[in-house]
Amino acid sequence: MNATYRQLLPSLFIVLLLLAGLAVGDGHAQSKTTATAVTHRPLLSVKEMQQDLAILWAAFNTMHPAYGLYTTEDSMWLRYHATVQRICRPMREDEFMTAMYPLVSALKCGHTQVRHSVHYKPTAADRLPRLPFQVLVQNGRAWVTTHQLTTLQTGDELLRINDVPVKDIIQHGGDLYAADGNNQTFKELFLSEYDGFEDACNKYYRWKPPYHMLLRTADGMEQTLDADTLPATAPQAESIKTFDNYTNWSSSVNTGYLPLRFLKNAAVACFEVHSYQYEDTLIFKKAFKEIHEKGIKTLIIDLRHNTGGDIRIAAKLLTYLADAPFQMVGDLWARVPNPGKTAFTPYFDTAGTASFFQSFQPTGIKKAGCYQMAFQPAFGNLLGKTDLDKEDHFKGKLIVLIDGATFSSGAHTAAAIRQNCKGALFIGRETAGGAEGCSGGSIQALTLPHTRVVISFPLLRVVSVFRPATYGHGILPDHVVAYTPMDIVTQKDVDLLRALEVIHATAE
Structure with a gap:
């Protein structure tokens, strides 16, 4: 850190702690009063927003596990200062959140997101127009997928909107939701599947329809058009038949919400593993028993859009897949001696604090500037060795499907498979969760007072x-699969088809 920042930070920290202390001193009574006032007031004052931003900055500085890992402290300070300057007028809650997001995103932690206040109710000013099309974002470019305009075609590439290059829209839209490390696959998925591109147009640029667009058609011609918004009930402009991905598969009746399918006339199975729930362990037992009984030689584990959950459930899955007894978590640490007891505890959810102490315990050991943490005995020994399942352990060829929504415990699963299943082959796109791990374990709700x-x-x-x-990146696939706009519209599972191609090529 340069000398200028060394001089500024001590005085800044004193101011921040004073602000935090004032808010803490009034306790829950102040929070309740403030909540009532905010609920009935359309605009937040500059003073309120600046005070809350200072508290959030102090919390990031003091105890956030990702602080300084992927963005330097100097760069974080500059982003904070820019956010302070941006908050210079009364704002609606939604505007305040949008103004904060570039700072939050700079942490590069996918578990750190901004949410509306509990009593938030959108006003007419908060209702944003809808784009009459969806997009597929890849590598800084965007193509039309489904749409409600007859003047568009699936596959048209958007070049500019309102004279702004699409690559700039994508860059600013990516700042409206945080992701782990330097990952871009989740940013692309957020912009494509979760209306992130529309959010960029509405929240960052604050555009109103009609939108003046420059696009490139499938035959390479450039054209301009003006696109107005349409009701959500307006029909799609193109009627396209969806692709049947499972015409040659049969489905198990034993695995409920976790589909298990068997390829006809082949010893191949595909098991979808979604975000981890407690009932999953019973389904795993049934699934791997059936896989064993059917003599499956090649198993496809589908971790796409597995956004995580209880990591103990993920460890249970590994008991059926790992080559040998394995360790599920490499290490566990915090930036403060006891994250459950800090100056910011009054802002955190009390139930979340209780849950933290039920699952984790401080060790008092400091190593490399961090404080080692341990799992409570009842949580399980994820830092030690876990034995394999003895009855239905899978010993065949393993293929894993991953994508930009394989996150948190889902990404830890991919990392553990990569480490402990040496013959596993990965297909798809880089995981959203980092290969190094993530900031998580216990996710608190910090309410700005x-x-x-x-x-x-x-x-x-x-x-x-x-x-x-790999620093700042997720688990990388052995076979990278890119989708086309038509693949998206027809719901063609290109990852699964690539897996079958690999299986066929290996069998020859």
């Missing part, structure tokens, strides 16, 4: 077992 906006705030750093991990 004046505006009541809520920040999802991880307390711990959960280090993966994968070595050597």
Whole structure:
């Protein structure tokens, strides 16, 4: 850190702690009063927003596990200062959240997101127009997928909107939701599947329809058009038949919400593993028993859009897949001695604090500037060895499907498979969760006391077992699969088809 920042930070920290102390001193009574006032007031004052931003900055600086990992402290300070300058007029809650997001995104932690206050009710000013099309974003470019305009075609590439290059829209849209490390696959998925591109047009640029667009058609011609918004009930302009991905598969009746399918006339199975729930362990038992009984030689584990959950459930899945007894979590640490007891505890959810102490315990050990944490005995020994399943352990060829929504415990699963299943082949796109691990473990809700906006705030750093991990990136596939706009519209599962191609080529 340069000398200028060394001089500024001590005085800044004193101011921040004073602000935090004033808010803490009034306790829950102040929070309740503020919440009532905010609920009935359309605009947040500059003073309230600046005070809450200072508290959030102090919390990031003091205890956030990702602080300084992927963005330098100097760069974080500059982003904070730019945010302070941006908050120079009364704002609606939604505008305040949009103004904060570039700072939050700079942490590069996918578990740190901004949420509306509990009593938030959108006003007419908060209702944003809809784009009459969806997009597929890849590598800084955007193509039309489904749409409601007869003047568009699936596959048209958007070049400019309102004279702004699409690559700039994508860059600013990516700042409206945080992701782990330097990952871009989740940013692309957010912009494509979760209306992130529309959010960029509405929230960052504040555009109103009609939209003046420059696009390139499939035959390479450039053309301009003006596109107005349409009701959500307006029909799609193109009627396209969807692709049947499972015409040659049969489905198990034993696995409920986790589909298990068997390829006809082949010893191949595909098992979809979604975000982890407690009932999953019973389904795993049934699934791998059936896989064993059918003599499956090649198993496809589908971790796409597995956004995580209880990591103990993920460890249970590994008991059927790993080559030998394995360790699920590489390390567990915090930036403060006890994340459950800090100056910011009054802003955190009390139930979340209780849950933290039920699952984790401080060790008092400091190593490399961090404080080691341990799992409570009842949580399980994820830092030690876990034995394999003895009855239905899978010993065949393993293929894993991953994508930009394989996150949190889902990404830890991919990392553990990469480390402990040496013959596994990965197909798809880079995982959203980092190969090094993630900031998570216990996700708190930090309620900013004046505006009541809520920040999802991880307390711990959960280090993966994968070595050597690529700095700032997720688990990378052996076969990278890119989708076309028509693949999206027809719902063609190109990842699964690539897996079958690999299986066929290996069998020859």
